[in-house]
Amino acid sequence: MQGKRILLGITGGIAAYKIAYLIRILKKKGAEVKCIMTPASSDFISPLVVATLSQNPVAIEFWDKKTGVWTNHVELALWADVFLIAPATANSIAKMANGLCDNLLLATYLSLKTKTIICPAMDLDMYQHPSFKRNIQTLIHDGVLVVPATSGELASGLEGEGRMEEPEMIAQFTENYFLSDLTKSNQTVLITAGPTYEAIDPVRFIGNHSSGKMGFALAESCLNRGMYVVLITGPVQLQMAHPNLTLIHVNSADEMLKAVSENWSECHFGIFAAAVADYRPKEIAIQKIKKKEENLTLELVKNPDILKWASENRNSAQKVIGFALETNNAEENALLKLTNKKLDMIVLNTLENDGAGFQSDTNKITILDKENGKFEFNLKSKKAVAQDIIETIMNIK
Numbered sequence: 001m002q003g004k005r006i007l008l009g010i011t012g013g014i015a016a017y018k019i020a021y022l023i024r025i026l027k028k029k030g031a032e033v034k035c036i037m038t039p040a041s042s043d044f045i046s047p048l049v050v051a052t053l054s055q056n057p058v059a060i061e062f063w064d065k066k067t068g069v070w071t072n073h074v075e076l077a078l079w080a081d082v083f084l085i086a087p088a089t090a091n092s093i094a095k096m097a098n099g100l101c102d103n104l105l106l107a108t109y110l111s112l113k114t115k116t117i118i119c120p121a122m123d124l125d126m127y128q129h130p131s132f133k134r135n136i137q138t139l140i141h142d143g144v145l146v147v148p149a150t151s152g153e154l155a156s157g158l159e160g161e162g163r164m165e166e167p168e169m170i171a172q173f174t175e176n177y178f179l180s181d182l183t184k185s186n187q188t189v190l191i192t193a194g195p196t197y198e199a200i201d202p203v204r205f206i207g208n209h210s211s212g213k214m215g216f217a218l219a220e221s222c223l224n225r226g227m228y229v230v231l232i233t234g235p236v237q238l239q240m241a242h243p244n245l246t247l248i249h250v251n252s253a254d255e256m257l258k259a260v261s262e263n264w265s266e267c268h269f270g271i272f273a274a275a276v277a278d279y280r281p282k283e284i285a286i287q288k289i290k291k292k293e294e295n296l297t298l299e300l301v302k303n304p305d306i307l308k309w310a311s312e313n314r315n316s317a318q319k320v321i322g323f324a325l326e327t328n329n330a331e332e333n334a335l336l337k338l339t340n341k342k343l344d345m346i347v348l349n350t351l352e353n354d355g356a357g358f359q360s361d362t363n364k365i366t367i368l369d370k371e372n373g374k375f376e377f378n379l380k381s382k383k384a385v386a387q388d389i390i391e392t393i394m395n396i397k
């Protein structure tokens with residue numbers, strides 16, 4: 001972000017204390033940072049800290065009460081390559097959505113010629129409130145980019161969605177905004193990743209060791225090519241933030257299918273890299289199952305096959321790519337899946353190869369396509385494998 005001019009707006013939420021780290025990261029990446037704070041935000045982070053770290057005076061009021069000098073918000077707005085507002089409170093978002101202008105930060109927003117990125121932060125009930133949702137939709141419609149809040153511990157002591165994204169991710173999102181602007185493509189890809197968790201009772205589930213690394217690497221590779229990505233992931237430890245990325249978190253196969261069905265029609269191709277549980281418990285116990293008998297039998301029912309659903313519910317231009325993880329008769333089984341699920345391509349990885357499969361950072365794949373093509377690749381990092389896969393997909397007829 002060398003030389004990029006970031007105007008950082010800080011509004012009055014508890015998450016403002018993290019902005020010191022955000023300024024440091026942006027500066028380390030080479031950006032110039034100037035800050036505007038709402039009067040309320042100085043209760044949460046000292047303007048002295050903000051000014052010292054950004055190495056620039058902080059603008060808070062329309063005019064300096066000591067010198068009587070007017071703060072030129074138009075000049076600030078024109079200076080910026082991007083206006084990044086973090087944290088963005090429900091109050092400021094509501095005012096922005098309605099064109100209110102009762103502080104310097106809002107006046108600057110209204111004078112802006114460039115993009116605004118907002119990082120909402122609020123309590124979980126506020127984040128779900130219809131009025132907040134309405135306001136955020138208005139801002140998206142107005143062209144504002146949103147770094148979605150994440151789930152976790154909130155200042156209220158409650159747990160849930162509404163926590164501001166971490167400073168590292170906000171910085172990455174901003175950096176990617178500058179990169180992605182250079183390489184717009186009109187392709188949208190849907191990717192599934194990670195395991196699914198099928199609940200047994202309120203505390204237990206059936207899952208698997210999938211880390212999501214392959215799916216996330218595929219998403220990154222597509223984003224680097226300027227594509228739009230809808231990444232639907234089961235529970236994983238990975239994070240990603242990018243202006244062209246819609247990241248949807250799910251737990252179970254049913255939830256994953258719902259997310260896929262809501263997004264699939266907008267996509268040009270789908271890569272189904274998730275390790276979806278084939279079966280789920282027939283009943284989910286409402287209370288934690290007590291340890292009693294020597295044996296416990298769980299009745300399982302088949303999960304929906306998401307890949308097959310996507311293949312059966314597509315238009316003629318949409319391409320469908322599956323994965324196969326096989327322990328025996330690998331190629332034969334992968335070919336069967338390719339035909340049965342009417343796929344364009346299947347990516348085969350076997351557990352027979354050292355360094356391939358779940359959790360690992362590397363993978364060794366063979367790609368089979370519906371035209372009887374067979375492409376073998378060496379053991380590589382999952383990021384390099386992702387590039388091979390995307391390049392091969394681009395050549396599908």
Ligand code: C5P
Binds near residue numbers: 321
């Ligand atoms: O038939 P099998 O489960 O081995 O096929 C693997 C492929 O199918 C993978 O691409 C996986 O993401 C997808 N799949 C799915 N939904 C399921 C099971 C598998 O999308 N319920």
